[in-house]
Amino acid sequence: MNFPSKLIENAVNEISRLPGIGKKTALRLALHLLKQKESVTEELTLALNALRKDVNYCQSCHNISDAKICSICASGRRDKSIICVVEDIPDVLAIENTAQYNGLYHVLGGVISPIQGIGPDDLKIESLLHRIMSASESEKVEEVILALPATMEGDTTSFFITRRLKEYGVKVSTIARGIPIGGELEYTDEITLGRSILTRVNYSAD
Amino acid sequence: MNFPSKLIENAVNEISRLPGIGKKTALRLALHLLKQKESVTEELTLALNALRKDVNYCQSCHNISDAKICSICASGRRDKSIICVVEDIPDVLAIENTAQYNGLYHVLGGVISPIQGIGPDDLKIESLLHRIMSASESEKVEEVILALPATMEGDTTSFFITRRLKEYGVKVSTIARGIPIGGELEYTDEITLGRSILTRVNYSAD
Structure with a gap:
């Protein structure tokens, strides 16, 4: 894509480095921000910078x-x-x-x-x-x-x-593996279905 | 969703204000940024702020x-x-x-x-x-x-x-309207097909 402005080209390049976002989506997001008030972009970038710089991880569980x-x-x-x-x-x-x-x-x-x-x-x-x-x-x-x-x-x-x-x-x-709740047998893949028979559990009708 | 940190909650809320991005995608993007170097987030936010603040529109064509x-x-x-x-x-x-x-x-x-x-x-x-x-x-x-x-x-x-x-x-x-190049007649919607017959153009086999 040939961009009419360096500013939008930079923004699109940076946004499209995010996973699952291509150049077209990045352009759509950049143009969306341009149509919003300046404060929308400011709040977004502040939140991202704060997250990246000040984030802590739990010393015990690493959450x-x-x-x-x-x-x-x-x-x-x-x-x-x-x-x-x-x-x-x-x-x-x-x-x-x-x-x-x-x-x-x-x-x-x-x-x-x-x-x-x-x-x-x-x-x-x-x-x-x-x-x-x-x-x-x-x-x-x-x-x-x-x-x-x-x-x-x-x-x-x-x-x-x-x-x-x-x-x-x-x-x-x-954790238990098997057919998801609400799942139909005929649409379940063979490996899951086969395993779910091998690892069957006792059924109680209480 | 209950977030374990205010910082990530803010970031997810701000990202999910973008069009077509829900809370789950926003969380995925925020966690992606956390796994990258700090410079990735810095460059992204710098590019967005520069775009929003310094953008110009052509006085003639408004591009x-x-x-x-x-x-x-x-x-x-x-x-x-x-x-x-x-x-x-x-x-x-x-x-x-x-x-x-x-x-x-x-x-x-x-x-x-x-x-x-x-x-x-x-x-x-x-x-x-x-x-x-x-x-x-x-x-x-x-x-x-x-x-x-x-x-x-x-x-x-x-x-x-x-x-x-x-x-x-x-x-x-x-601009011309009709069947897209490579389009099959049977899969074209009725309005487009009907119009393309009404607005047919002279065919030259030269």
Whole structure:
């Protein structure tokens, strides 16, 4: 594209570096900002700069936090004997939105992926072991739930963590996999359906 | 969504004010910026602020421009006897990309839309008439091409401009409408197909 102005060209180039945004969408967003009041752009850029410069991560679970310890880890109402291990921050939000879990989290920051050059040392796995080891008697970790993606990389990471956790005597569980609620059998892929038969659970009609 | 940090909540709220971007996409973009170097966010926000604050519009055609007169209007290689009237800036880029047009442009900044409360006075129509009227003898405007969207609003605007142009003795044309190149008849909507039969053109097999 030939842009009529250097300013719009720069803006479009910068916006289109964001994931999933191409040049056309970037141009649409830039022209949208031009049609709005100057304050809209100001507030957007202030919020982005503040986020990038002042963001903190919880020293315990590595979730985003405004304080050194995040509100979940610091809460007195959470069950500190369970830690749910997730790949990244959006997973914490997703599980929190279910309102079905009251334990703590541990954000790995990724999953093991030899293709992308991500090894165990690039993730917060040692930090998880340290958390379990150094927990006081009253806040002892009884169970680690692995809530990692159902991919080769996720499975590899689950396997690795499970092996490392063996010596600590904590129970290790993984979130259930199978047909989604509301899912039709005929539209479910063969691997999920096959696994869901192999890993069937007892049914109670109570 | 409950965010673990005020900073990320603010950023997500600001990003999701952009058109076509919801909260989930906004969160993905914000987390992406967090994983990049600080300079990525800095360059993005600098480019956006520079665009919004320092942008200029061409005084003649109202396209975005770095100078008072845009590079198209100022070019000596352009045919100044033809003006192509478009709705907005992306249309100029689209026509320029075809490399089929060598005249000037006139950006209306919208089309007449009573539903959205946009009347002729909100558009750069008077400015177009002024341009035609005040052109010097050597740069006389011979033809105005209406390249407005093929919608009710676009047609209304074309009709309005054509009526206003009557007294200036310029030729008024409109871009061709019909079956797109590569289009199959059976998948073309009835209105387009019907119109393309009514407005058929002479065929020459030379």
